[in-house]
Amino acid sequence: MITIYNARKIITMNPAHAHTTHVAVRDGKILGTGPLEDLAGWGAYTLDTRFADKVLMPGLIEAHSHLMEGSLWAYTYVGFFDRMSPEGEMQKGCKTLGEVIAKLKEAEAKITDPDAPMPAWSLDPIYFDNVRVTRQDLDQVSTTRPIGIMHASGHILNVNTKALELAGLLRTGVNHEGVPLGKDGMPLGELKGPDVMTPVSPHVGFDRDMLACDETGMLRFGKLCVRAGVTTATDLANKLPEEVVDLFRDVTARPKYPTRIVSLRYHHGISPEELIAHAEALKPQSTEMLRLGKIKVVVDGSIQGFSARLRDPGYFNGAPNGLWYISPEHLAYILENALAKGIHINTHTNGDQATQLVIETMTAALQKHPSPDHRFVLQHCQLADAAQFRKIAKLGLCVNLFANHHFYWGDEHYKLTVGPERAERMNACGTALREGVPMAIHSDAPITPLGPLFTGWCAVNRLTASGRTLGEADKITVAQALHAITLGAAYTLHLDQEIGSIEAGKRADFAVLEDDPEEIGGDGLKDVRVWGTVQGGRIFPVADL
Amino acid sequence: MTLPVTILSGYLGAGKTTLVNAMLRQANGKRLAIMVNEFGDLPIDADLIEAEGDDLIALAGGCVCCSYGDDLIAALGQMAAMVPPPDHIILEASGVALPAAIASSLGLMPDIEVAGIVVLADVGQIEGQLANDYIGDTVVRQLKAADVVVMTKGDIAGQGKAAAAQAAVAAHSGDAAIVEAVQGKLPLDLVLFPARVAVLEVGSPHGNARGLVTQVDTPTGRIDAAEYARALAERPDVIRAKGHVQTVDGLHIVQVVGRQWELRKAPHLAPVGVVVISLTDTENPARQLQPEGA
Numbered sequence: 001m002i003t004i005y006n007a008r009k010i011i012t013m014n015p016a017h018a019h020t021t022h023v024a025v026r027d028g029k030i031l032g033t034g035p036l037e038d039l040a041g042w043g044a045y046t047l048d049t050r051f052a053d054k055v056l057m058p059g060l061i062e063a064h065s066h067l068m069e070g071s072l073w074a075y076t077y078v079g080f081f082d083r084m085s086p087e088g089e090m091q092k093g094c095k096t097l098g099e100v101i102a103k104l105k106e107a108e109a110k111i112t113d114p115d116a117p118m119p120a121w122s123l124d125p126i127y128f129d130n131v132r133v134t135r136q137d138l139d140q141v142s143t144t145r146p147i148g149i150m151h152a153s154g155h156i157l158n159v160n161t162k163a164l165e166l167a168g169l170l171r172t173g174v175n176h177e178g179v180p181l182g183k184d185g186m187p188l189g190e191l192k193g194p195d196v197m198t199p200v201s202p203h204v205g206f207d208r209d210m211l212a213c214d215e216t217g218m219l220r221f222g223k224l225c226v227r228a229g230v231t232t233a234t235d236l237a238n239k240l241p242e243e244v245v246d247l248f249r250d251v252t253a254r255p256k257y258p259t260r261i262v263s264l265r266y267h268h269g270i271s272p273e274e275l276i277a278h279a280e281a282l283k284p285q286s287t288e289m290l291r292l293g294k295i296k297v298v299v300d301g302s303i304q305g306f307s308a309r310l311r312d313p314g315y316f317n318g319a320p321n322g323l324w325y326i327s328p329e330h331l332a333y334i335l336e337n338a339l340a341k342g343i344h345i346n347t348h349t350n351g352d353q354a355t356q357l358v359i360e361t362m363t364a365a366l367q368k369h370p371s372p373d374h375r376f377v378l379q380h381c382q383l384a385d386a387a388q389f390r391k392i393a394k395l396g397l398c399v400n401l402f403a404n405h406h407f408y409w410g411d412e413h414y415k416l417t418v419g420p421e422r423a424e425r426m427n428a429c430g431t432a433l434r435e436g437v438p439m440a441i442h443s444d445a446p447i448t449p450l451g452p453l454f455t456g457w458c459a460v461n462r463l464t465a466s467g468r469t470l471g472e473a474d475k476i477t478v479a480q481a482l483h484a485i486t487l488g489a490a491y492t493l494h495l496d497q498e499i500g501s502i503e504a505g506k507r508a509d510f511a512v513l514e515d516d517p518e519e520i521g522g523d524g525l526k527d528v529r530v531w532g533t534v535q536g537g538r539i540f541p542v543a544d545l
Numbered sequence: 546m547t548l549p550v551t552i553l554s555g556y557l558g559a560g561k562t563t564l565v566n567a568m569l570r571q572a573n574g575k576r577l578a579i580m581v582n583e584f585g586d587l588p589i590d591a592d593l594i595e596a597e598g599d600d601l602i603a604l605a606g607g608c609v610c611c612s613y614g615d616d617l618i619a620a621l622g623q624m625a626a627m628v629p630p631p632d633h634i635i636l637e638a639s640g641v642a643l644p645a646a647i648a649s650s651l652g653l654m655p656d657i658e659v660a661g662i663v664v665l666a667d668v669g670q671i672e673g674q675l676a677n678d679y680i681g682d683t684v685v686r687q688l689k690a691a692d693v694v695v696m697t698k699g700d701i702a703g704q705g706k707a708a709a710a711q712a713a714v715a716a717h718s719g720d721a722a723i724v725e726a727v728q729g730k731l732p733l734d735l736v737l738f739p740a741r742v743a744v745l746e747v748g749s750p751h752g753n754a755r756g757l758v759t760q761v762d763t764p765t766g767r768i769d770a771a772e773y774a775r776a777l778a779e780r781p782d783v784i785r786a787k788g789h790v791q792t793v794d795g796l797h798i799v800q801v802v803g804r805q806w807e808l809r810k811a812p813h814l815a816p817v818g819v820v821v822i823s824l825t826d827t828e829n830p831a832r833q834l835q836p837e838g839a
Contacts, residue, residue: 167653168653168654168655169653174652174653175649175652176649176650176652176653177649178649179653195646195647195649195650196650196653198616198618198619199618199650199653199654239615268614268615269582269583269614269615269616270583270614271583271584274583309679320682321682323641323643323683324641324679324680324683325641326641327556327557327639327640327641327680328679328680329557329558329640330557353678353679357679
């Protein structure tokens, strides 16, 4: 059964055949592209004209996200920016603290169980002049129900008095730098950093294993992907216990599930030996729709949390250097053994010292285990400078830069964390490409919204939320951005033989667009309307979600 | 009732696991719960293990060892909820963790009391670690947080190295007592209550490598225990000593605190050996252990 689709334009990402009008599909794979007469030779076909006025691109690839994005939509969204829910409801951003409280009150009134905790997410007080949100603010919503709001960065949790009481923290004498106190000596209700968030988050309804995701969350995540034109997405940090793998295999195998999931085993909590063994055991459990066997290693913390590891001259505000989440010795063990066994490693490095450690450790590991095509990925890699990108290219490493970060926190980085010069070079897409580094760009959803076209817009324009252009020289072109969210991302996942371009033999994964991203230009890239996706030949219109 | 927790810190290879095993061998009826980040290179000597589960190992004498993975707080809660509860938790932090941060997080938990922070430093490695671009500041932050710093593997590194290593440590460890241990030989109380081992300063500046040395003396043959104990008590550098010696009347326990000494017949068989805690700086014997409970 062959179907040939015609489209207003097909952007193939295959330079030999960059633009065309027809694509032939059989059994979920692409037979070929070209004018109709070139494709007719494959045999009897049905001409499907539903995309006649649409633009097709290769299915977009989100190379750094978390399935948790889907789970979070069970909770109240109180972010500053408008954000589309999986069900297609545009949630208005809360522009003042008063609006946050009002939205929480409204949601609270709908909860029938008087004791049920109320979690909310994506608060970002930097947009309210950094006003400190207190437990008294949230007590306006309820004094009897525990309430917790996760900040957009994921690094701070605000809770009400009831939540503090349940966690045993409504007392004087709490002595922790992550727990600011009020004039009464009691915690203010702001909990900074995972050490102080974890003891309280279960009391406000944030499940400990939220990162692992549940069925409902996965289904919602799939809907978000269709809305964003995404046909393959990563789940970048999962412990992947057996029951989660079973769930993922089950859900992704359903005929209506629209997203190929690539889930990475997170290094934390087990020994390097067990990590390597687990990744080896996971790989053969992969399916066409679920890819396992890759490893994520978190090397340092975050820049806005001041826990990233920076080289000189350190943090702009004088904060002490950040934290290592793995020892250099364990990192070396993992890299060496992964090279020897062909396991794909992705390292989270935010600070440039963490990146430098990976570069140096990788240099030594490659001398022991030369590997011509490892494609290990530096994830985030936000502060890398030109010299580092040159090294990265030489070592055969790839980068996946956090282009969205610039928009959401670029102003903070400029003023507070790393200062103007280094804020301008953050997520230096232009430099990476000039130095020949294979590159993807990402949202880190749910930290920022899933949407590769928006991410592309961020990399093309390098604007901050306040409108400042950060790093003119590191802007990239629309063509480069489109490559980064398709074939570039596929390459970093070792999937470029299957996906990332529309060409013979590859999966029939398409983003179906109402607007032409090549025509609309850099300014409009984020506004390209998505009609839906085709995934493995299956059609998923946004309108049917 | 609060459950005391000792935080055992130190960079990779500093000897934390060896020390933990030695502590388990001295537990003597005390129910110790050992918490490790992960069971990777099986941390507990095989002969101490009675039964093994996925993240809990039952040990001889009612002790347990558990791995806390990436959820220390939950694992601590489980330990505290054990019936009967452990007498003491020894929390082995990962090599790059900051013990002060762990201590302040434990402070958020009801019914948990931080008994202190013991930081291990490998005599042969610590100077290199302090000078390392990547981990130097992490090791400094570990040492700054210490109540007691235990210098390990001095026997391998040699005496010359030991003095230099101790000086390097003392530059960062503030008021912490610095003690030497070989093969984890340290009095259990030192590890269980490190915060009580605060050293009184008498007008001497920090950072001159003065501190405490813990050594194990093993007198050979049958000796005159009274004479042995008196000799220890008269040494100006000896602060405390406790252990077993063989006499013509059988095994005896020797105990020395300052100038006081005491002898009694040992109730059980035990290997001969006396742990002697002494000052490294005999010119300045005014530094001494603060009494327990102070």
